Amino acid sequence: MPADRDRFSTATRLKALGEHAAARVYRVRARRRRGRLTGRAALLALVVCSLVVALAYPMRQYISQRSQIADQRREAQQAREDVKKLREKKARLQDPAFTEQQARERLHFLMPGETGFSVVDGSAYSEQPTDQGAAGRPWYTNLWDAVDTADEPKAAHAPR
Numbered sequence: 001m002p003a004d005r006d007r008f009s010t011a012t013r014l015k016a017l018g019e020h021a022a023a024r025v026y027r028v029r030a031r032r033r034r035g036r037l038t039g040r041a042a043l044l045a046l047v048v049c050s051l052v053v054a055l056a057y058p059m060r061q062y063i064s065q066r067s068q069i070a071d072q073r074r075e076a077q078q079a080r081e082d083v084k085k086l087r088e089k090k091a092r093l094q095d096p097a098f099t100e101q102q103a104r105e106r107l108h109f110l111m112p113g114e115t116g117f118s119v120v121d122g123s124a125y126s127e128q129p130t131d132q133g134a135a136g137r138p139w140y141t142n143l144w145d146a147v148d149t150a151d152e153p154k155a156a157h158a159p160r
Contacts, residue, residue: 092098103109110116134142 108116134145
């Protein structure tokens with residue numbers, strides 16, 4: 001019979017022994033395979049970790065550069081909008097009607113032949129004198145006061 005055992009394959013022997021023995025043999029083989037794959041798995045994990053470490057810095061640089069590019073694009077868009085507004089303002093200022101309107105409103109200019117009036121209401125002149133501070137004094141008095149108080153500490157700079 002020992003010669004017969006050598007003559008038959010493992011599969012034939014397992015069929016002869018039954019399903020229980022076959023399951024036991026295949027479990028043992030599965031354990032051995034898992035044992036053989038651990039070295040490969042460790043090597044694969046090492047390679048993956050090395051790749052992650054090697055690519056981490058370039059990826060960080062790539063992401064930061066992309067955010068800088070986005071910031072520059074936003075700034076360029078803002079600059080384009082500012083240029084557009086300035087061109088519109090330039091076009092308005094080149095219009096003589098707009099210039100005349102601004103001179104009338106802001107500088108109180110009059111056209112030749114027009115008469116200008118200044119209306120003064122009574123609120124500026126009250127019966128009781130009020131201290132208007134620096135606004136009620138001549139400009140040169142304010143200037144000399146500023147020169148005098150320049151060397152004093154901050155607390156002494158209170159208006160007179």
